[in-house]
Amino acid sequence: MITSSLKILSLPENLQKIKGPGSNFLPLSWLRLAFLAFLLFFLLLSPAAARELSPQEEKALFSLADLGPVDEASKTVVVETYIAPGPETAACRRMMPLVWNRVQAFYARLGVNLVLQKGGPEPGPLAPARHLRVEMLTHKQWLARSFKAFEVAPPFRLRFLQVCRDKCAFAHLPLSVIHVSFQTFQEAEARPKLRKDDQSNRDWLANLLIHEMGHLLGLYHAHEFVNDPVAEYLPDGKTPNFMSHEIAFKSKLGWVDFQKRMIHSYLGQGKVYQQYAQVNFDPLSYLALIKKYNGYREPKSGKKGRLQKKTGKAGNSGTNDLDQENGVD
Numbered sequence: 228m229i230t231s232s233l234k235i236l237s238l239p240e241n242l243q244k245i246k247g248p249g250s251n252f253l254p255l256s257w258l259r260l261a262f263l264a265f266l267l268f269f270l271l272l273s274p275a276a277a278r279e280l281s282p283q284e285e286k287a288l289f290s291l292a293d294l295g296p297v298d299e300a301s302k303t304v305v306v307e308t309y310i311a312p313g314p315e316t317a318a319c320r321r322m323m324p325l326v327w328n329r330v331q332a333f334y335a336r337l338g339v340n341l342v343l344q345k346g347g348p349e350p351g352p353l354a355p356a357r358h359l360r361v362e363m364l365t366h367k368q369w370l371a372r373s374f375k376a377f378e379v380a381p382p383f384r385l386r387f388l389q390v391c392r393d394k395c396a397f398a399h400l401p402l403s404v405i406h407v408s409f410q411t412f413q414e415a416e417a418r419p420k421l422r423k424d425d426q427s428n429r430d431w432l433a434n435l436l437i438h439e440m441g442h443l444l445g446l447y448h449a450h451e452f453v454n455d456p457v458a459e460y461l462p463d464g465k466t467p468n469f470m471s472h473e474i475a476f477k478s479k480l481g482w483v484d485f486q487k488r489m490i491h492s493y494l495g496q497g498k499v500y501q502q503y504a505q506v507n508f509d510p511l512s513y514l515a516l517i518k519k520y521n522g523y524r525e526p527k528s529g530k531k532g533r534l535q536k537k538t539g540k541a542g543n544s545g546t547n548d549l550d551q552e553n554g555v556d
């Protein structure tokens with residue numbers, strides 16, 4: 228084995244030695260080999276490597292009735308954290324250490340070890356389920372990144388701004404970046420009638436990150452379907468599910484076992500990871516297939532009305548609707 232490895236390693240040298248008239252073929256085949264190796268490398272890395280499935284295969288893959296074997300041993304995910312410099316995010320810099328404590332403690336209970344790394348302005352080597360990034364941005368930066376991430380061209384940006392109104396966080400494709408507009412968060416928490424002592428503000432920001440991280444760990448909204456195993460509240464009737472939109476100022480969030488198994492299946496490269504890989508980590512395509520093959524039903528539009536009534540406001544209240552409704556948040 229060692230000898231043959233050495234031979235391979237010294238191949239370019241040999242090529243040099245025998246180079247002469249008529250030897251052009253060898254460098255050419257070397258180039259071909261390098262090209263093929265590059266192609267193979269690219270195909271292995273590329274999410275587009277997902278092959279087309281037969282209807283039966285697709286049905287089997289996207290069924291959530293049986294997630295197959297799920298290893299629930301503790302898993303580690305690296306999270307780059309970046310806070311934009313400047314006065315607009317000064318309060319954020321003060322809050323974040325305690326906020327992250329709460330986010331890490333929540334995920335530790337789920338068996339997920341979030342290892343924080345201080346990130347620079349440009350992302351490191353991000354990868355779904357392994358190396359994620361959370362950006363706390365000025366509102367201007369947040370809008371610019373949202374336009375870019377959602378590929379919004381200038382004529383449509385005004386409309387997109389309407390969609391963004393009152394939103395302060397999105398999880399981005401391919402499920403590896405969360406970016407938060409700290410200004411929008413502050414505006415929401417400063418609204419009249421909302422409590423705003425430091426502890427509950429921190430709880431809210433932590434809950435927002437816990438929720439968004441949930442998307443990056445393979446979960447969809449608790450309110451997405453009416454007949455799936457994920458209710459918006461735990462059986463006690465008062466602890467909100469962390470993937471619901473009822474998370475503002477709540478000091479405690481919960482989950483159901485199904486969500487824990489989904490996270491571990493995703494992080495352990497199990498069935499849920501394969502499902503996302505099949506749709507290139509696009510949550511909208513993912514939801515469509517989950518809905519189709521599990522017979523899940525979306526709530527009637529009246530349900531949203533109920534939430535609005537509960538918070539006494541039309542449209543997004545800021546208390547329960549911090550992110551995008553359509554699964555790309």
Ligand SMILES: [Zn+2]
Pocket residue numbers: 438439442448550551556
């Ligand atoms: Zn969400």
